[in-house]
Amino acid sequence: MATGTVVRFDEVRGYGFLAPDTGGEDVFVHVNDLREDKHLFRSGLRVEYTPEVGDRGLKASDVQLLEPVRTAAVRRQAPVVGGPDRPGSAESDEDLLCDVLSHTEFRNELTEALLDAAPSLTAAQLVQVRRRVLELVQAHNWIEA
Template sequence: MVATGTVVRFDDVRGYGFITPDSGGEDVFVHANDLRDEKHLFRSGLRVEYTAEVGERGLKASDVQMLEQQPARAVVVRRPTPVAAGAERAVAADSDEDLMCDVLSQAEFRNELTEALLEAAPSLTAAQLVQVRKRVLELVQAHNWIDA
């Protein structure tokens, strides 16, 4: 089945990464051997077209080709942090910058989380990474820590 998506992460040294499908669902594993283009061209945010297959450890992308030459740039939304009623006066004395925080979309958070997990535990298998990330995303969504 031919699908499109966005590269969440690709490590050209290790030779693998993940694609977030446009149709939603779990990220799809991609190996450098399944790329039509040079692996050094694949970066986070790059739009791709691929064939989705079921592999031994879940979904796997094959016949992956770039739909564009440059990755899309992420947009960070800044919104005020909710303040408890009793803390309003103390916060009012702080600068406006202290009232702001980065609010990430689910896709942006998933990208950041994937990077952090791979940096912290590079020996994670694709299946382990997906399992840990799924549980953390459930927790984050339950607390409304990201924009839906």
């Protein structure tokens, strides 16, 4: 058995992707390979699965959740760093807060955004675009280490 994190799962289409804890390419998962109700699978949840080689690459079977499903994720807040367009702003500290995401949270949200914007992306294209964006984000320290 392997462990990982749900990157994305589309209940309507009946498939998604898992990020293995050992790293490497995301693993395809189909609704027929879930041991629990498909409505429970959301981005960021930890899972255990059996990796298999399918017709199109790695796929997960016998997938089960490792943790109870929480109703809401709590995000940390950090001040926005002022730039040349915001000198001497008189806004309150609350107006200057933004979400600070972990690498995994950002990766999950990026995956969702890419698939929403271009649902025809193949898994390989998605991984390639996401890898480059994550390199850029990390180079600028826009996410937590």
